[in-house]
Amino acid sequence: MKLETLNEVKAWFMNLYSNCVAQFNEKKLNRVNTIVKAVTNYIDENYPNPSISPESIADHVNISSNYLRTIFKNTVNKSLSIYISEVRFNKAKFLLETTDLTVSEISTAVGFSNTNYFYTAFKKNYGISPNHYRNTYKST
Template identity: 45%
Template structure:
């Protein structure tokens, strides 16, 4: 993302001359070298060969991506999904909860999040979210006297019809029938 911004800003909008491009590349190289030094990253000499006078922005972008990969926090995929599940379990009542919002909150691409969630949990995100919402709806029906008109909102649905349809699909009866 940063390198795309640099390209757009400096080559498309500002159209730097060759001397300005050279300065820009030197500054990027200095920044990359500082990252290597400050993070005590062992970086093999073959990869550092990209840092030279005739380097291009693409070379530096590749090196930056490699540095990001080497400097990544050790949180494994399972830990991330556990944190995401905890977030979903706490925020299931938010009707705006969706795949793109979760991926933005946890700084993970939508496609990778979707793949990882299904691989780890065994069901896709929307199915999991619906299961959590239905479980909570059933629990509220059995333990409180909340009105159905308030219940669907409490568990994150925007519309009563879709809530009733999902509830009947999950439990085989309408919410009113389960309560009775």
């Protein structure tokens, strides 16, 4: 390639720089997506563990908890804690609809160590108690 003017050299370097930045950003985005996918898989497999937390998940994927919170929120558009709660409540609703387990057993099965907290949080999220939810939606 023969560059004859300073402007041609400048344009060539700017193009090279832009390409490098684009490749770097693509690699970063791929890494972030890989981390978020690993996190969601980990949560899906470990939601029954009451001690699951952003810190323990960050340790699992070998990044800082602050960085994990940031990339998760930017990628999924919700906080990691909210996502964990949503997974747990969705599993609880499924169990309420499909099993005869007690609310206490379901609470424990989905990772709540305190049944009273589960009951209160469920009612706050859905506007009805777990028992009322079961009576309304349980398949017979």
